[in-house]
Amino acid sequence: MPSRPAQAPSFARACTIALPEPQPLFAGAPPAASEDEADDSDEDDDDDDPPERGLVLPGSATCLSITGTVSAGMQRDSFRASRSGPPPPSNATSFPVSAAFRIATSHELASGLRVGTAFGFTLYSPVDGASDPSIDEATILIGPWTFGLDSSRFSFWTGDEFIFSARVPSRTVGIIALDLPLTESWTATLALEDPALGNTSSTAPVPTGRRVPDAIGRLVYEQGGWTVHGAIALREIPGTPSRFGRAGIIGATYEGEGFGHGWSLTGQIAGAIDGAPYLGSVLDARTVSRVLLASDATRGFSAVVSGRFEWTDELASNAYLSRYWLEVPLANQIRGEIRIDRFAANLVWTPVEGFKLGIENSIAWAKIALTGREIAAGLAGRQISTQVFVERSF
Incomplete structure (x- = not known):
């Protein structure tokens, strides 16, 4: 019998995780660009975040990417109690450690429909008595649809430039979302969300006995250095x-460059009636x-x-100022009140891609006037917190 020809060995191939890109509903003819505009466009593309890279394993047509971030540091907390509150805890020094991992896949069907999945979780060292891992993402993307656990489409500013975002569970919800690109610059999103299925249930009160999930409508504009976000x-x-309950939010970010330095500025305001979980940061909600x-x-x-300012290609600083205010009408008193003010600033050094070293200081003032509540x-x-941290991404 004739021998079979030897098959060439197959090897893993490099690939990038490509997200579904539906065509805009109201796409117009693109204007003719001059050579200078084309050069500027190429520079803007270079400044964008690089695509998530992965591998196509032998015998598979699916791109697989595994990424992660490990953060460690030293934190010093000091407390001063309000006059009407209980005595404060003792000043403390801790050594928080967290490790976040994400597994993503991308596959294009024969019909041209792109299907993606993502699963991410974070492990924490015991802080405030909590050390359970949190699921940050568990989604299936089919064309413009998203199913699973993901961040709320209502949220805009998340504080990713600050180390506290790696110290507390992210705000995830059970979600079914439809993203509809309207033009090259405008995208509309319709979503149904259930906070009880995600990490939000551990950081904000979620009523039981609900018959319907939360409904979210969002409109996002992205053009040039601008990102504008509005949601209800x-x-x-x-x-x-x-x-x-109802809530609304408007936020905007502008990224620019002047005198050889990159900078960005973000502003956001949200209001709610019977919608406290949609207000404030993760720290406020907790x-x-x-x-x-x-x-x-x-x-x-x-x-x-x-705001963010890039002193050099390796050195950048970030700062934010926030206010949270909530009125809580209660029986036997005129009104209850919760007010939280926060300020934080950091300095981050990134000598090589994927490695960060920094120092961050924050101060929070909280006033809680709820008669009858412990x-x-x-x-x-x-509370004043100072953190020195190191972070490694891969």
Whole structure:
């Protein structure tokens, strides 16, 4: 019998994770670009974040990418209690460590439809008595649709430039979302979200007995150095009678360059009636969840201003200032109030890609006036935190 010809060995091939890119609903004819504009466009493309790289394994047509970030450091916290609150905890020094991992795939079907998946989780060292891992993402992307656990489409500023974002669980929700590109610059999103399925349930009060998930509508504009985000949310509050909470947010970021230095500025304001989980940062939500009940009637707002300045290609600094204010009408008192002000700044050195070393300082003032509610030590008053950290990404 004739021998079979030897098959050439197959090897893993490099690839990039490509997200679905639906055509805009109202796409117009692109204007003719001059040579100078084309050169500027090429420079802008170079400045964008590089695509997520992976490998196509032998015998497979799926691109697989595994990435991660390990963060470690030393943190010093000092407390001063408010006059009406319980005594503060003792000043403390801790050594927080966290490790985040993400597995993503991308596959294009014969029909041209692109399907993607992503799964991410974070492991934490025991801080505040909590050391359980958190699931940050578990999604399936089919064309313009997203299913699974992901960040809320209502959120805009997340504080990724600050180390606190690696120290506390991210705000994830169960989600079904449809992203609709309207033009080259405008994208609309419609989503149904269930905070009880994600990490949000551990950082903000979620009412039980709900019959319908939260409804989110979002509109995003991206052009040049601008990103503008506007969203509204509607959520059911069970009770007798049941009612609906609502929230709205508007935020914008501008990224520019002047005198050889890159910089960016972000501003955001959100307001809510019976929608406290949509206000503030993750740190604010974690504080409020320890004193607020899901059935409480609330109204309030949150605002933040954040900036970044790149001194050199390796050295950058970030700062933000935020306010959280919530009115809580309660029985036997005129009103309850929660107010949290925060300021933080850091200096980050990135000598090589994937490695960061920095120092960050933050101060928070919290006033909690809720008659009849137990206020844990350290929640009301002033807290100053200083962190020295190192971070490695791969």
